[in-house]
Amino acid sequence: MSIHKKLVLTFITFSAVLIISMAILIKWSFQRGFVDYIRQQDSQTLQEITPDLTRFYAEQNGWGPIQNDTRRFYRLLRHFAMMRDDPDATGNPPPPGKVPFHLSVFLIDPTGKLIAGRDPKSQIIEQQAITVNGNVVGYFGLGERHRPPNRHDKRFADQQGKQLALITLLALLLSLLFAWPVAKFLVKRIQRLVSQVRHLSQGQYDHQIKVRGGDEFATLAQHLNDLANTLKQTEQSRRKLVADVSHELRTPLATLRAQLEAIEDGVHQYNDDTHARLHNQVMRLHNLVDDLYQLSLSDLGALQYRKQDCELDVLILNAVQASLPAFDQAGIELTLDDELPDRSTVFADPQRITQLFSNLLQNSLQYTDTPGKTRVRCQREGNRYLVEFEDTAPGVSDSQLPQLFDRLYRAESSRNRDHGGAGLGLNLCKNIVQAHQGSIEIHNSRLGGIRVSVHLPVST
CATH class of the missing domain: 3.30.565.10 (Histidine kinase-like ATPase, C-terminal domain)
Incomplete structure (x- = not known):
């Protein structure tokens, strides 16, 4: 697999993990917040209807019309809700509809005996005292939910979930569209560095990379350019060393050869002066070879200390x-x-x-x-x-x-x-x-x- 595909896959994997994690957290937060929102709405409705129940008790001199009649109790609650939402409709009976509560509703007497609604038992979330002439005549409250949210709530939640899934897919698509050119751009810079290394391995030390930016790639490119210059200087020094050493060796060897040929041809006699000149040239060769040997040991790290x-x-x-x-x-x-x-x-x-x-x-x-x-x-x-x-x-x-x-x-x-x-x-x-x-x-x-x-x- 090419490095371009690996980078794209890495970007996509990271983006997918991040986006999916955020989607799960958002969904969890929404569900929890939605339930809290419903409870707050129910609590507010509870506080608003309690005065209506107080007036109902005072007008009816008791709970008789709704006692042990849960359906009539719910219709009464719907009527109170309609009167609150639409004051002009006081003369008309409220149309049938759902109870304005999403949780269980109950009405109990001061002793805790159920008058109407669903028996809360010990699952009481909130309750309001109903007081008439200073006396507590009952408690109107909310109990724990015994059923999931109604179809309207569920439809809303499902709609939000679908939108969240659509947003997640769109984010993944955008991350792919972003990752592809970014990975291609990074790979292109890496390929330039690889090309420079290839030039160096082939001995093309004059080739330089254009350094752009101030990131790690630019630093690496500058180091490769410096390496090319160093290798170029090293190669030039090596060639110069070979040429200089050969020249240094040729001079005493040429002198030795000329002196020996002159002696063989009878041009010069072998005497103390000739011996001294030959000895000097031999010592030059000896010193040169010894210095080269010492330097080679030093370069190799073999010079003992x-x-x-x-x-x-x-x-x-x-x-x-x-x-x-x-x-x-x-x-x-x-x-x-x-x-x-x-x-x-x-x-x-x-x-x-x-x-x-x-x-x-x-x-x-x-x-x-x-x-x-x-x-x-x-x-x-x-x-x-x-x-x-x-x-x-x-x-x-x-x-x-x-x-x-x-x-x-x-x-x-x-x-x-x-x-x-x-x-x-x-x-x-x-x-x-x-x-x-x-x-x-x-x-x-x-x-x-x-x-x-x-x-x-x-x-x-």
């Missing part, structure tokens, strides 16, 4: 001391400003944090002109530790700063394939920091280069 409480100042000091010989050889001054308090504990993997600091120091070493300076500063800021790596020229433009974390990206001022890396180190650093619930940012340095800020949470 053995976290423990460790002293952050010790990790920073060890990384700086290990890098000092390379900085001294390159003619770049490396300084450490340790402003951390005693027992600066972080819950981290000491090996990965050391790898993080070493990568940032190596990045500064590779992309800082000689003579230059690199300064490492660390301090505590609230519930976080701040570690900054700041170096001298060359710097990068503000527009290029956010792209430095992209894989295989290098700014124009530092694209030196003989001295620079492959552009994967900062991306790996970002993954390590995020795995420790920290953050990393890059800004321009006051020294003329760049400033990398690492925030790590304080161990609790």
Whole structure:
């Protein structure tokens, strides 16, 4: 069954249950109210006829003419009713008709003995005392109904029931006429979303849905559009990564091939310089492949982290001391400003944090002109530790700063394939920091280069 039919069926079922329930409640309320209405009418008639019975008793000096004569008693009641409804007809006898009461009527003496009408026994609804010259001469009242409403009442009730049934059917028909286009409209919006998902599954990421309204469907459509943009960017990044990696691999391989062919052709002799050039290209390949392997493990979540409480100042000091010989050889001054308090504990993997600091120091070493300076500063800021790596020229433009974390990206001022890396180190650093619930940012340095800020949470 299609979703359109399911929605229509759902609307109809809900409407039918609601309408039928309302019809039953209305019918019950009408029947109960109709009976109460009849009783109120009878009670009013009872109060209006009681004075007539009082006058009748006074004129007849008793109940003799109607005592034990129920039919004459009812005719008398009809006569009183006609005189009340039509005062001009006092001279004519009232036409035959029904008793102006819908319940049992009785007339009893002061002792409770039945004079006329139906014996109420204990089923007395209401009664009025008949008083003559200050003495109670009887009681006129209404007893419980011993029969259903008369044919006029029943006809009225049946007519109301039929009208209610007709209204119920009409409401069901209107709900169907309403449910069909509404369900079609909703299904049409769902079909647009399904079509967008189909485009995404086929790799058509440029296709967008027109977002209309502010309901959940519009929100879902906007999310699908965002997903299409994300998938498009991911696909572009994947293609760019493949192209950049192949290009990075071709450069050292081409250099190695040219050097080996030159040696084979006798153009160059294999000496220490040739050995150094070959070794450099092999190390570039090794570093590139190792960085790609580390990034792939990080992306898959397979990069292992053995976290423990460790002293952050010790990790920073060890990384700086290990890098000092390379900085001294390159003619770049490396300084450490340790402003951390005693027992600066972080819950981290000491090996990965050391790898993080070493990568940032190596990045500064590779992309800082000689003579230059690199300064490492660390301090505590609230519930976080701040570690900054700041170096001298060359710097990068503000527009290029956010792209430095992209894989295989290098700014124009530092694209030196003989001295620079492959552009994967900062991306790996970002993954390590995020795995420790920290953050990393890059800004321009006051020294003329760049400033990398690492925030790590304080161990609790």
